[in-house]
Amino acid sequence: MPMNQPELHCPELTHEYRALLEVTEAIAAHRDLPELFRDLAQRLPQVVPVNFVALSLHDPVQNVMRLQTIQANVPADLIGGHVEPVDDTPAGLVWRTQQPLIVPDLEAEARWPTVIERMKEDGTKSVCIVPLTTAVRRLGAMGFASLEKEAYGETDLLFLQHVGKQVAVAVDNVLHHQDLSHERDRLRLLLEVSESIASHRDLTELFHDLAQRLPQVVPFDYINVVLHDAVRQVMRLWLLVTSEPSTISPGLETPVEESPGGFVWKTQQPLTVNDITQERRFPKLMAMLRENGVQSFCAVPLTTAQRPLGAMGFGSLQRRVYQEAEIDFMQQVAKQVAVAVDNALNSEAALAYQRQLARERDRQRLLLEVNNAVVAHLDLDDLFMAVSACLRRVIQHDGSSLLLCDADSGEWRIRVLDFANNESFVEQGRVETVTWSPCCVAIETGKAAVFHESDLKEKAATSDIARHLLSKGVKSYCSVPLLSHHRTLGALNVGRRKDDRFTPEEVELLSQVAQQIAIAVENALAFQEIATLKEKLSKEKLYLEREIQTEYNFEEIVGESQSLKRVLKDVETVARTDSTVLILGETGSGKELIARALHNLSERRDRTFVKLNCAAIPTGLLESELFGHERGAFTGAIATKIGRFELADRGTIFLDEVGEIPLELQVKLLRVLQEQEFERLGATRTMRVNVRVIAATNRDLAQLVDEQKFRSDLYYRLKVFPILVPPLRERAEDIPMLVRHFVQKFAARMKKRIETIPAQAMKALQSYSWPGNIRELENFIERAVILTPGNDLFVPSSELKLSTSAATSSANSLNATLEQAEREHILKALQESDWVIGGPTGAAARLGMKRTTLQSKIQKLGLTRSK
Structure with a gap:
């Protein structure tokens, strides 16, 4: 039962305002969600009757509601961790509709029987659930339960909605922090992969090791390597590690055009098949995978800096959708594995392989340091100092800056990170205008923009930014967009005074650093919003x-x-x-x-x-x-x-x-x-x-x-x-059903008891042509219900007769006019052709009709030459 939201302006609600302030202080004091909810479970009963406080979050991958935590101030058996489909839980209804829900008596509630039964086992009598939503996204729902029936009124609902708004920002902040922690774990695992590759000379042992480590981030049941044979133009299964026995074994050869690995090798793009039963390409190999119970799989390029080798594949015996982040992680793994495979194929390149592996390991270690610095700082100023220190170690440069959008003015402003010898390329706090600049290119395209001295000189004639950078001696400049949640927060800029172009590897590394900075910036902005008690609703929500x-x-x-x-x-x-x-x-x-x-x-x-x-x-x-x-x-x-x-x-x-x-x-x-x-x-x-x-x-x-x-x-x-859609006059047999439907509808609304509809009235309703169709019938029945004094529907038949008579007269008049016009038109054509009906100059040709049709019309209209 969604509720309206009354204004919170009554003088007697001072106690609630004080409680909201305490809730804000509790949010600021707790970073751990279970601790926060335990605190709320103790504080809230001072204002509203609350015995249980629960947090349910929506899982977008599985489209389910997950009971994240539940805290109580009374003995209870219910704990967190339950997972239910969205439509099988009241929290799912609140998340989907973005409307609060009050159930005054659980005994009378028939929806969601499984969830309701769990709550009743702990003595819950009534519940109130509010949306958990920020300006960025819908997270889930927050529930409050009481051991008393009808414990919550509209004033309680308003107070709990304000609590939910504050807690939503805190939960979103924690989730962002968890994303950063996940990124740190991902980088740590990549570092472990590098170390595993370095410690295993035998590739079979290496892949058995990877099959144990990698499912921590990307779940799979098998992993393989398919290599291209340039002589025979086939893709050969070189190595396969599975969790279950398989009928497929290494050595299997497939033509390039009939192999997913061949597709990946040719295009150098990952290939994902979420449901093998729907895949129509590669029929022979798909049949073999289905035979072994594979439901979903993905293949990523196996490529070194020197050459494309083939593809690395991984798949699942359960149907699942591999996310973009998972595929990106496996591509990072494949880059390291490719070096090991190339080394095994060409033992003479062992020294180059070791150097490449060491560089990759150092790079992952530096990225891990960047991630740790980002996780540790929520304040923007502290964050920028930490990022500056990390950038100096990650890549050689003479100056760096961040372009961010000012939340108050909506303008793009420069934040200086670090410059050598205290000589900056850009002015701190300067507003970035709409004229051309490397930042504009990166933000508009969503991709890294790299410019050499010659590129800046080409733009110098029309761009103040280009002229300014050249005057400061900049010879190479790279701008990388800060992308988060499908939006651009700004750009990371790095410049050099040396005539040293940014390599693709350096640009990729800067892009990865920018991804972490983007998450940190969004996290810091969310932290600021908590401090100022943000109370906004998105325009999409208002419309919905x-x-x-x-x-x-x-x-x-x-x-x-x-x-x-x-x-x-x-x-x-x-x-x-x-x-x-x-x-x-x-x-x-x-x-x-x-x-x-x-x-x-x-x-x-x-x-x-x-x-x-x-x-x-x-x-x-x-x-x-x-x-x-x-x-x-x-x-x-x-x-x-x-x-x-x-x-x-x-x-x-x-x-x-x-x-x-x-x-x-x-x-x-x-x-x-x-x-x-x-x-x-x-x-x-x-x-x-x-x-x-x-x-x-x-x-x-x-x-x-x-x-x-x-x-x-x-x-x-x-x-x-x-x-x-046929008009009502063409479906007269539906009129009785429609009449009964509308009578029941309006009688219930007007609290009248109408039991019968006279047969004569129903016949009159069916005889009427209803030019206004169902809308006219609905309005007519509403008027009839209003006029009905007793149990029999009173139908003002006189209105129908007048309307029917007028319609019939109009129709007869129209038919007469059309017939007269047709008569005169045919007679004129006959006179002009001297009553010759057939032939190229006859009346039938003039009128554009068949001769037999014209003869039939002449007979019907009674036309003769004497007339």
Whole structure:
């Protein structure tokens, strides 16, 4: 039962404010989540009746809710660690809907039986659960339980929501800290891999060692090495280590084009297959893997600085999705393994292998030091000092700086890290303008940007930054973006006065350092937000709370007529695809319900369903509603606005009255349909989305195309799968069911008891043509329920008779007019052809119809030559 949020301005709530302050102090004092929740379990009962405090976090990989910790101030058996599907736990409902939940009496709650039974075993009578959400992401939910029934009211809910906002930032901070710790463990394991490679001369022993170590980071059940045979042009299985007996053995040879290892060797790109049963390439090898129970696998290039050798593969007997970070880690391992394999293949290169291995080991050790320095500092100033010291050891340079966005002003500002002889290339605190600079290139492209003296001279004519760097004697400059959670926080910049270009290895090393700095910067910013008691809600959340309604299915569609069943059959056919659907039908015929049914039956049902009535938005604002705008894009744009397409990413967008979209905007809509990309108003960056489009209209789009009021290419792009919703007059057999449905609905709302519907009234309702379709019927029944004094529905039949009479008269008049016009047109053609019907100059040719058709019409209209 989601609750509204009352304002927290009452004078008598001073005690709650003091408790919130104590909660803030507790968050600042505890870095360990179980300790924090134990503290909260002792403090909160002073304000609200709380006996249990629980933390449930969402696992995005497995899409489950994990009970992270639970603390109690009374004896209890329930502990943390339980894992439940999102839909099987109340915390999952709160996480998904972002609405708080109060269960006043667990005995009366029938949902989530497994979780509820666990809570009842510890004596819990009522619970309150609030979202655990920061401005960056939705983490999960925080629960409060009491041994008393109906323990929580709206004031308690408001207080606990404020507690949840503060705890969410603290939990996010701890998770970031855990990410950094994981990165440190990953680097330590890479260092161990380097040492293992150095200590094993026999590669079989080496891979048995790796098979024990690597699953700590990347789970797998087998690991192999496939090498390219340049003479025979095949890929040969050179080495295989498995946890279970296998029918595949080393020595197996496969043509390059039929081998996943061959694909990786040729493209030098990793290959991931999350579900072998869906893989249609490499059929022979896939059959062998299925025979051995392999469900998922990944292969990464095995390449040294001198040559590509083949591929290193690893797979799982359980179906799983290998994450980007896991694949990146295995690529780092493969780089070291490649050196060992190359050394084994070419013993004469042993000395070069040892040097390469030592460099890699030193590099991993230095990266580990950088990671340790980053983990140890949350304050930005302390962090920059630590990073500066690490950079001096990692790579030779004469100066370094960081470009970060100022949270208050939104401007990009320079932070100096370190410069030799106290001579800086850049000014501390200087605002980076929108003119060209290495930082701009790195931030816009999301990749490292490297410039030599000649490159800076080319830009000197148009760039103040380039001229400034050249005046300071800079000959080589590298700028690396700070990327975190799919956004750019800034850039790391390193410069040299020596004529020494940055090598690809140095750029890669700087990129890895930048990744750790990005996590640390985001962590430090989160730490600052905790100190200032950040209370913000994202615009996406506000929109979703206000407008998005996703609980619809076929149960909302009433009727059993054949025409309706044909429509629902089409819905079931196309729903599970991602194809564009165009819903056609008269006003009020239920096009939006069909669109919602398409969404709810699709694979996108767990994502957002966003609707927009294109006719209800002024033309000047429609582009901003669809695609969003940047701050300052036009007069009145005081803040960045998220567009409907962006909100619907990985979900469905429903464009109602699509025929009303102006021509100048149709081009941009066509691009989104074809390329799934667009730019916000006032922005230069292209945004990509994954959106399914469902459009609806009551207009004749084909006629609009003929009149050049609608683009033909957009029309055909929308008309991939048209669905025609029949008007109510064509499904009269559904009217009784609809009438009963609406009577029950409005009677319950108005607290009336209506038991019967007179047969004569129902007959009158079925005889009426309902030009306004279901919407008109619904409004008519609502009026009838209002007018009904007793248990029998009172239907104002006089309104139906008047309307029916008017409609019949209008139809007869129209038919008469059409018949007279047809008669005169045929008679004119006959007179002009001198009553010659057939032949190239006859009346049939003039009228564009068959001779027999014209003869039939002459007989029907009673036309003779004498007339």
